[in-house]
Amino acid sequence: MNRAAFREFVTSYYFDNSAFWDSISWDDSPIYTFCGDIQNNVFLISDNMRRDFGFESSIVFDWFREWGKRICERDRSHYFHSVDEMIALKRGEYNFRCKAIDASGRSVWLHYRGIMRWDEERKKPLFFSGSASNLESESEVDPISGVLRYSVALRDLNCLLNEKKATLMVGIGLNYYSFVNVSNGRFIADRMLRDIFRQLTERFGRNFIFYRIDGLRFIALCSEDMIAEIDMDRLTNEIRSIVKSVYQSRNIWLDYPCSIGYIKCPEDGNSAFELIEEMVGTINEAKLFPELDYMLFSRDVLRKRQKEAEMLLKLNECVDRNFCDFHIVIQPIVDAQSGAISKGEALLRWVYKGRTAAPDEFIPLLEKSRLIIPTGKWIFEQAVKACKVIVNYIPDFKLSFNVSYLQVTDESLFPFMRETLEKYGVSGKNMIIELTETHFDSMPEVMLRWLENCKSLGMEFALDDFGNGYSSLNFLFQYPTDIIKIDRGLVREIQKSEKNLQFLKAIVCACHHAGKSVCIEGVETEQELAVVRDTQCDYIQGYYFYSPEELDDLYDLLAHTDTANRLETSGV
Template structure:
């Protein structure tokens, strides 16, 4: 077959190509300077249409400023005959306003006779087809950086150059507290903003995760530091996206190629080491690589080898130390935290910061973690023989939680030691609880079903907020030592701790305050447990047994003791006396402990709810409230909030909706007061039935508009209490009083009393009189003044008596 006989329509070819290729296609008639572009090219970029006049300049205006000069030079060289094609990579702004990398390759066709340019045809490779462009940020990817570095190194062009790796500090916090989608937006915006801020000669790349890389031909320390300071200034203010504000900083590890040998192998590793150093030293800083830093990596590898060999040698070198946990009220030792230590064959005793991350990164934490769990559980079982309530706290890593067998491992170790599950506390940091990992959530659920206690370690240092705290499925919150260390120097920290304790207690969680080095730090907090150097540093098991297991109350002398008068001391240690005093209180009275248990009540409380015994009151207490309080809060939750507040603040007063067992509503006023009893705190509750008071208030409110305008002195009395509950303005003016409740006794002539006056009126009314009139003397401004009065019942129930003065048209029946 001869090619001369082959014919295809040009228009058909163009149409077929444009509809079958994912990349962008352009065809240009240079005699008219009109170009035809593919539909996707028009869709993705800000072009006036598919027919574009002077596309070279229209397209050029969309190219990033840093790349424009190179783009136009390539076009000019081609048109001038210096080249037959255009082949460039550059960044160009799409319709979304984002700069994306593209690879443009086009060929110029000339008139065979005149050599004048006739047409310009080419393809623009899309970012997705380049394989070298990051899909999230549009930046050149890690692979492209490595290729560029190899090419420049081969050409000997790196001697004066430098580069740095940038890492967003705490980027996990943005991902977890917001969303991964929002995190991608932050990466994209950061890439776009930095691209615009950096000098034209500086190239920005996207590395893995939250990391970027910067290459600059000017690799002096001064130049690299200036670049980082530009970035630091950018991150020093808040940013926003999708209506949300976010803040972040960036750390950097910088490398001058002149300072390292074997660039291809070591450049990235050196920058990564410097970046790690920057983050370890506080973040938000740039650290320059030094050869001495490689010694640290050599040390790490040697330690890792020791760790592996120790596991094979039956965990030789690994050992546990224990730090005591004390009851906050009595300072009695009730538990310990087991902490891992390691003795390296090469370097001796190591700090946990030196080897824990190596165990986690290498996966060795799985066998070592099981060994720790087994040893700690065995020790707990031994010590519980002397302290039955003793609990053991063990730290758990994320890798352990992601191990499907971990809940079964815990159960097996507990069974081997014949230890109840609630004697084991598994500690993990905040990040585990805000993780969106279903595996971790499932593991925590299984461990709780097993009966283990789950503790959030170092609360306040990571991702949590008070508002999210109650969403976490945990039993104990450990407040980080950093807040406690400056508790009295910083009012915010003290308020923070108080808020955490109150919130945790209201949600049924306990609180452990960590690292109380001074006695002052353990007062006024009312947490459940305490732990820290005030009691002891972590010590070997033998020392722990001698110092604490043998004498668990050894720290009791440091417990905060209040100065109490002798009768209070006697009451706080004598149960019979306390109960006798409770029964002498005319209000409903009960006692609460830290576990929200109602432990005692008086006779008045039983009588108030029409119950038969104190046992019935205690057994059915939570049935004496509706499921929800009037504000919609569950009664159980609200009760715990108030009890926690009383434990922390000392007292509180509030309205409470009670009910009898038959459902009859009982509005009450409750006063909670923290009291000392047998070296611990309880909360005493005083309950006042408000039904009578509310009826009086309703009665007075309904009568005010009737009696206030009367030109006669009117009073209303609560017969049962012999108390004046209402006096109209005329009465107050008559006796020169300012307001009610009116103490009428002070205006009566002795020996007449208000009780006698009320009793006499009631007697007369009870024998059939509808109105009883009488005369008596009032002391008005110190002088006896005879007045005429009449009394009548105000209600059918004979609860209230109304007495009216100055009814001169009535004849008195009695003179008093």
């Protein structure tokens, strides 16, 4: 409050001192007020403080000793030390948290704030005025976890920012809590949540205040004078140990029971709302990397996640509007010896903000959101329609399409594919399914049953990206593959040494002996082409021959260009 305005009001207008004090000390108020003469150690306390903590009078002599009696024993020495430190360092402000025992013998958490006035030479402390907030006020405390609510976090954080005080914000996200609800029931889950934060508060309550932000995300704010002493590795381990012990008390054993993030205030944000939103993002990011002890806030990472969220909204809109911004392109695949187009791969393209987005930007989002399930059906129908046109130019043409393992979980996918082929009069023999080895690691039995159904329609199965990751020759014989597509990474490797070339030749030979065709991807130069042809592979896909073509351009190419002898016309 503006002191000049207060003085003017008190001296110029009617002011009832008793009513003023009564107004800030209602019964059951979560705020206690007090002020005192430091030199005489005599304090005036609000009526609610007198009643709640069993003082005989609102005027308390020998205040520091009398109030110290009401501080919990484990916090008492810390309280007296904080008072001595305030005087020794000649501070003008006081900020302290501890547990006190009320008149009924119940312990309550209190947060003290106050102002100290000194003499002109700043040698003598003269007057202290402050308040203590009961951190367990029903209006401010989350009834389940027992910690403060989001609205209180906003208020307290804004106060720190306005006073230009530094703080460390710790974010805690509880992992797999749905398992707790399912296995133990909501009542036990709620008790566990309260146990977790009761123990965290008992362990760290002197230096941190805990708040529930939403759902299973929480934050803690550190007192300014403790920031320099915080060891984030040690703090993280202690928090995780407490959470894990509560989980284990209910026979729930998890390696990563919680995700933890850190933000420094005010360096990382200008407002309480912004900082809390940044912490929510940091906790979410930490959950993506559970093996990390904790996640430090990064504005670059936040921007990346915000971009992904924006893209995901647009992808949802695109799907809802009948896939309006999607289209497919086709990259021709040629016969390795003649260069004639014999196959092609259908690829999804998305126009986002006036540009064609890179597939590795949006395909993972389609899978993460399960939008890949309806999108995959749409891609298949577009591929069938395109194939119907292309077989007019190349009757034995085969068009491949990529399938996500999530699509296979959709029981309606195979009936849809069968009906779509019948609808457009295209044979399954003109279609090739492209999968990666990881699909089989995820769900081998389901995938195999689905493939058997597709093969009954005459479709072939191509294993994509062989050589990228953990591919093994054993896989070639374990699953019903028809075509093996060698990843571009191996193409680069075979140019480095004769040994690598011989290795790739051995893979091609093994595939041929197993009755499988081989397509090598990513051929872009004449030098690569010469080496690749020496492997005796069957097909080649790459920019040396064709880039992914828009459908109209591909149809025009097939109608007006002799594509039957590409290698001879290129001079190779």
